[in-house]
Amino acid sequence: MRRSDQLPIELRPAGLYCPAGDFYVDPWRPVERAVITHAHADHARSGHVHYLCAAAAADVMRARLGDIRLQTLDYGEPLVVGRARVSLHPAGHVLGSAQVSIEIDGHRTVLSGDYKLQADPTCAPFEPQRCDLFVTESTFGLPIYRWPDSATVIDQIRNWWHDNAAAGRASLVFVYAFGKAQRLLASLADGPGPVVCHGAVEALNRVYRAGGVTLPPTRAVDDGIDRAALQRALVLAPPSAAGSPWLKRFAPYADAFASGWMQVRGQRRRRALDRGFVLSDHADWPALLQAIDATGAETLRVTHGHVAVMVRWLHEQGLDAGAFETAYGEQPGGDG
Amino acid sequence: MKRFAALFHALDAANGSRHKQQALLAYLAAAPAEDAATACWLLAGGRPLRPVAAPVMRAAAQTAADLPDWLFDECYERVGDLAETIALLLPAPAPGDDLGLRRMLVGHIMPLRELSxxxxxxxxxxxxxxxxxxxxxxxxxxxxxxxxxxxxxxGVVRALASHSALAPERISQRLTGLLASRQPPGADDWYGLTAAGDDGDTDALPCPFFLAHPLTGEPAPRLGPAGDWLAEWKWDGMRGQLVRRGGVSHLWSRGGELVSDRFPELLAMAAMLPPELRIDGEIIVWPADAERPLPFNVLQRRINLKQVGRKLLAEAPACFVAYDLLGIDGEDLRRQPLASRRQRLEALLATCEDPRLRLSEAIASDDWNALVEAREAARSRGAEGLMLKRRDSAYGEGRSRSQARGDWWKWKLSPMSVDAVLVHALRGHGRRAGLFTDYGFALWDRPVSRPDAALVGFAKAYSGLDDAEIRRIDSFIRRNTVERFGPVRTVRPELVMEIGFDAVAPSRRHKSGLAVRFPRILRIRDDKRADQANTLAELRALMPAEPG
Structure with missing residues (x-):
């Protein structure tokens, strides 16, 4: 077994660094060469000189970061960088999300980025990778997080939408604008009224559609939708829109939040929303353990989330587990 | 059980009382009588004796969930509620028979209490x-x-009144009777609760208490002339109702609990009163020859003990301060104006010389200035401030009924305060689960200039901050944790807050030797460093001087 200080990935002030290939994965400070797992803001930051990401992520990357120097790889396509052989594999988190595989002299490291094992019609499903070192996220790394079946949750949302429409009020769901919103959309065709998207959501819908993902028709508020239709509408807005004047036009409405954080009642009640739907783009506790097990890795490093819990648990399972203190988001209310 | 669980989740999800009323009414219409009765009893605050101690439940859940100790604790800390933690951790069970709410409670939950x-x-x-x-x-x-x-x-009373087309007062009175029991009510109780007709006042139940609203700001001019008001001292005791029925005395707490056994001297006193009677008042510890009552923490020793020893009876003698006469000789006086109720109360008490029964003093109130001065003197009398009651007002019910709003005010003194250092933190519960919201505060045990000065914990407080401040303090605590003992974090002593409280009293139970009443956070003192916080001696100096 390698000693920790000889791991092929090390933590530097700018982020997780691979000396053999002289590049970073999802760095949080500007660097020369950055491999990006997915285009969420805490993983794909601006200011790097060269970017590498999955081909399926290219459009979102450009939409969010502008005119960057971007190289892409198809899933599974190898690229030699220095002494490292790099390839990207689906992570099932959002459109274009990837696990980063780094092979050096027959030793394979996989960095998960963010991932989930649940089915998602808007992105390629997670593919487990055998490796020696697995670097995993731990956003929902506590046994209290066990997701209900996503089809059940979708049904709950659909029923709630129908009930609201019957009562003459709009159904406002706060969702992360990139990923969760499109996953919901793709699962919720043929409701009792139109689907209206906040500008931040609609911008991503366009990118998804251009990338070949089928989404049902959506409307923007400036389309001139009549009031009667608004009272049957499903409205998707980012959490940042909560309390903003943009929402006033939908009154009366019922509101909800779709996120893994909604698993805990206190989180739901703190937001004083009508409903909380447990729908996450991250792996829950059983899925984290399943994914880790499937890698066959003997060495594990845990990043953002419930790091201490995961490390201790894995350690008690007899694995070489440690932590990387990363700067990726871990606050409830963020990407969940 | 499923129907009641659905009601619980509907009430939990609903924002706004109209939706809650609808959900409860739908439940009452659909549920069997015994479940409807038990549901109302639970929602209004009725509880069985706790069937299982928390550690037993926690250990059983940990075994069932097959998790190590530490991981169960991490989960509990995150969720902030044992019942919910267990619900989240246990494997999803196979749905079995759906027992009704009351049968679940009486047949499966309460019998656990009798087991090893x-x-x-x-x-x-x-x-x-x-x-x-x-x-x-x-x-x-x-x-x-x-x-x-x-x-x-x-809210429960309102739904029941609407379900049964009865006056809320009658429902409330009947419900109070059910709430006095630890046994969940059954079908017969449901028919009794919702039956049409008169109760004939044959029982010894308390009637609902009338509650005051806090008065903030100045009373003049919005309350009109001072002469319209009866002003009394606001005592820091335990609100109670003394009910005599057929010559038997019953002492009820505001929570609907029968507390007669805990105050035998008050029952002895009541035996001299007319056999049919209802008085609203305050139970407080007040020795016969003392000028003012003893602080609340002395009364607390009486409240906590069901069996009172002779020593405690001598050290902490209880007294009933009579506020209001609600009924006498079978006549309900509650609709009469306060002024005439007061006259009859005075006449009644004039015939009765017993230091265990005191008439609540009426403070002369010709003008507001005199009352402002009286209020300032409240603390030296052992009172918390003044009560203002409109002289022509009826005796209302609860706090929320709008037509009576503004008839009774509690006009408390501004709190005393010290600047204290945040030293401990715990995560909150319910809406505040996961956030550090419960804080321990310390003061210096001697002047900070002394090299051996140390911080000594003196109070816990968890209210007074807004959501943004709570998030800020939560982040401070995460960054400045120096030690963890189970759920308690010891925090680097840097942050100073101003802590308000209503009274200070000596205490043998507290390490600081002092107990403060109703501690709460007044504000964060970013302008102060820890070494500028107050000392215990400065806190002690806030106690009123011992009389003469």
Missing amino acids: RDDQAAGLRALWRQIDGDSMLVVNKLITGAFRVGLSRQ
């Missing part, structure tokens, strides 16, 4: 295997006793 600890654990695990996922949280909450849902007793 080992059998309790086995019984819990068997129970958990039977109930469906939606009921799991509710059943666990019934077991832990932490069953709270955003519906007030008045």
